[in-house]
Amino acid sequence: MSILTLNNVSYRYDGTKKNVLKGVSASFEAGKVYAIVGKSGSGKSTLLSLIAGLDVCTDGKILHGENDLKQIDRDEYRAKGIGVVFQAFNLITNSTAIDNIVLSMQISESNERDKKSFAYELLEKVGIDKETADRKVLKLSGGEQQRVGIARALAHNPNIIIADEPTGNLDTDTENDVLKILSLLAHDEGKCVIIVTHSKKVSSIADEVLGMKDGKLTSVNQGK
Amino acid sequence: MYIIQNALKNVVRNKGRNILLGSIIFAIIATTVVALMITNTSDRIIDEYRGQFGIEVTIERNTQTFVDMRQRGEAAMGISITNEQFIAFADSDLLQRSVIMNSAMIYSETVTAIGQTGELAAGHGFAIAPTMQMHGNNWEDFANGHRVLVVGEMPVRANEVVISEELAELNGISVGDTIRLFGTVLEPAAAMGFTPPVFDLVVTGVYFCAAESVGTWGSTTMIRQNEVLTVADTIPGAAIIARYYLRHPSYIDAFEQELRAKGLHPIFDVNTDEHLFNAIVGPVEGMRGIVMTFMIVVLVLGAIILILLSSIAIRERKYEIGVLRAMGMKKAKVALGLWFEMITITGICLIIGIIVGSLVAQPISTELLAQQQETAQNIQDQFFAGREIAGLSRVVNDDPITEINISLGMDTMLQIILISLFLASAAGLAAISKITKYEPIKILMERN
Numbered sequence: 001m002s003i004l005t006l007n008n009v010s011y012r013y014d015g016t017k018k019n020v021l022k023g024v025s026a027s028f029e030a031g032k033v034y035a036i037v038g039k040s041g042s043g044k045s046t047l048l049s050l051i052a053g054l055d056v057c058t059d060g061k062i063l064h065g066e067n068d069l070k071q072i073d074r075d076e077y078r079a080k081g082i083g084v085v086f087q088a089f090n091l092i093t094n095s096t097a098i099d100n101i102v103l104s105m106q107i108s109e110s111n112e113r114d115k116k117s118f119a120y121e122l123l124e125k126v127g128i129d130k131e132t133a134d135r136k137v138l139k140l141s142g143g144e145q146q147r148v149g150i151a152r153a154l155a156h157n158p159n160i161i162i163a164d165e166p167t168g169n170l171d172t173d174t175e176n177d178v179l180k181i182l183s184l185l186a187h188d189e190g191k192c193v194i195i196v197t198h199s200k201k202v203s204s205i206a207d208e209v210l211g212m213k214d215g216k217l218t219s220v221n222q223g224k
Numbered sequence: 225m226y227i228i229q230n231a232l233k234n235v236v237r238n239k240g241r242n243i244l245l246g247s248i249i250f251a252i253i254a255t256t257v258v259a260l261m262i263t264n265t266s267d268r269i270i271d272e273y274r275g276q277f278g279i280e281v282t283i284e285r286n287t288q289t290f291v292d293m294r295q296r297g298e299a300a301m302g303i304s305i306t307n308e309q310f311i312a313f314a315d316s317d318l319l320q321r322s323v324i325m326n327s328a329m330i331y332s333e334t335v336t337a338i339g340q341t342g343e344l345a346a347g348h349g350f351a352i353a354p355t356m357q358m359h360g361n362n363w364e365d366f367a368n369g370h371r372v373l374v375v376g377e378m379p380v381r382a383n384e385v386v387i388s389e390e391l392a393e394l395n396g397i398s399v400g401d402t403i404r405l406f407g408t409v410l411e412p413a414a415a416m417g418f419t420p421p422v423f424d425l426v427v428t429g430v431y432f433c434a435a436e437s438v439g440t441w442g443s444t445t446m447i448r449q450n451e452v453l454t455v456a457d458t459i460p461g462a463a464i465i466a467r468y469y470l471r472h473p474s475y476i477d478a479f480e481q482e483l484r485a486k487g488l489h490p491i492f493d494v495n496t497d498e499h500l501f502n503a504i505v506g507p508v509e510g511m512r513g514i515v516m517t518f519m520i521v522v523l524v525l526g527a528i529i530l531i532l533l534s535s536i537a538i539r540e541r542k543y544e545i546g547v548l549r550a551m552g553m554k555k556a557k558v559a560l561g562l563w564f565e566m567i568t569i570t571g572i573c574l575i576i577g578i579i580v581g582s583l584v585a586q587p588i589s590t591e592l593l594a595q596q597q598e599t600a601q602n603i604q605d606q607f608f609a610g611r612e613i614a615g616l617s618r619v620v621n622d623d624p625i626t627e628i629n630i631s632l633g634m635d636t637m638l639q640i641i642l643i644s645l646f647l648a649s650a651a652g653l654a655a656i657s658k659i660t661k662y663e664p665i666k667i668l669m670e671r672n
Contacts, residue, residue: 052550075554079552099233
């Protein structure tokens with residue numbers, strides 16, 4: 001069953017006439033890993049921003065369940081409905097790893113009683129020990145920061161995880177670890193994981209691969 | 225709740241930037257504390273002075289009007305204020321208090337005045353020249369300490385008097401003795417058969433006199449120790465001297481209207497003795513003015529610097545705000561967090577500022593007041609320089625306020641807190657309004 005549906009989605013930036021996305025339609029199900037692939041400028045990152053609720057489409061609809069993202073409180077959608085893993089990590093850098101996770105839980109008004117303990121558990125799950133968790137983000141390696149980013153995306157237990165080039169800044173070993181985590185989230189925990197990438201390795205773990213070119217969805221292939 | 229916790233953590237996390245902001249806020253608050261403490265204390269002192277002494281009203285004949293009337297052939301010479309009018313004028317709600325005094329020139333066959341060398345004789349147009357003065361209800365010197373009762377009691381009824389130690393000693397007069405004094409009669413009146421009024425008076429007390437005489441002008445009546453003091457009823461027919469003290473200087477026009485309605489002739493001008501008032505509270509008002517101006521300049525400049533610094537500081541945190549927004553934090557909560565950070569910094573500075581400001585306010589005010597006092601003294605010296613020659617003395621209680629005890633009252637505290645809140649809010653909101661206009665995607669894209 002689809003938990004996220006794109007209906008003829010188009011987008012153009014303010015002050016421009018050219019559509020970056022042109023009538024994109026797709027649906028995403030829980031328990032699967034999706035890879036959106038394409039060259040730079042194909043519109044895949046823009047599509048991800050729209051799915052993440054960071055922007056709204058110019059035409060068409062994006063439905064989270066049955067809710068149109070244009071109609072709902074997108075702050076709340078970002079806080080509770082979706083987890084985003086950014087290529088540039090986008091963590092609060094002068095804060096500790098654990099504080100980043102706890103803050104995310106607080107923003108989403110998580111019911112978790114002992115938020116800090118839960119945050120340590122999450123971090124451990126993505127391979128960050130307690131000592132590292134208590135360090136400031138600025139003092140963590142790129143791989144560690146990305147793991148923290150993934151943990152933060154999971155902190156409020158969303159049913160959709162989207163990741164924008166999640167391994168773009170990582171070495172091969174760390175890349176493998178991160179992909180393994182994302183794969184497990186979909187297949188073991190039933191999340192819908194959508195990864196934007198132009199890495200073949202990343203798309204190789206996907207259950208479905210969506211190709212994009214010039215703002216259009218050109219192909220949908222079964223992965224693996 | 226987490227907004228507050230996060231804001232408190234951010235205050236520590238960004239301590240370098242916050243110390244800079246805090247230093248500016250501290251400087252503004254400390255200056256404001258000093259300024260407000262001084263101005264509020266000054267206001268209180270001025271109000272207390274007004275409440276205690278009132279503003280003296282002067283009713284003087286206008287020389288120009290007098291000349292104009294004479295040139296027009298109108299009878300200006302005989303226009304005066306009657307005793308009944310003086311008493312009626314005192315009946316006003318606009319007055320803080322009034323003093324009705326009277327006075328008579330006197331001589332005595334049995335009491336020798338200090339400085340009196342010869343026998344009683346005609347002089348100055350009188351059948352017998354006066355050697356002393358008798359004042360009714362004139363207790364001002366007792367109030368200001370220039371006269372002190374050393375023996376006996378003050379007069380409370382008609383025909384009771386107090387005299388100076390010197391006069392008592394010279395004439396061997398003791399408390400309880402009765403002395404006989406005479407009022408003066410002009411020579412023409414004496415020729416027509418008028419006899420001088422006789423006063424048989426009981427001495428109820430003896431006073432020490434430190435009040436200085438303003439020259440003798442060849443007459444013993446000018447020697448202050450020759451003044452016989454009594455209640456006004458002792459000399460009912462004597463000319464009245466009235467002093468009126470307004471509750472507030474602004475009441476002068478209304479009071480003048482009352483006096484005109486009670487028959488005061490237009491030849492008389494009604495004014496407040498602003499010079500006297502200014503001589504007393506002028507240094508304090510001067511100091512207050514300087515401090516207020518300084519405070520306004522500091523507040524305006526400080527607020528501008530603070531807003532600029534805060535805008536720069538918030539711009540540096542644009543990325544952090546973008547991340548928070550991307551995580552789903554609402555604009556209002558981001559703004560509340562930033563505002564609370566500013567309030568926390570301001571709160572810390574407020575406590576330190578109040579402590580430091582309170583410590584330095586007293587020495588600063590003392591120094592400023594001393595400077596103002598010096599300036600006021602110079603002006604006053606110039607004002608009185610020519611007048612003392614003309615027989616005018618400085619009014620005894622015109623001593624300026626030379627010391628004020630600065631204190632931090634609740635009203636001052638409240639004003640400081642409100643100003644601090646305003647500063648923090650202005651600085652915070654100016655910056656927040658800028659940053660919250662951006663969508664998170666734009667901030668993050670710029671960053672990336």
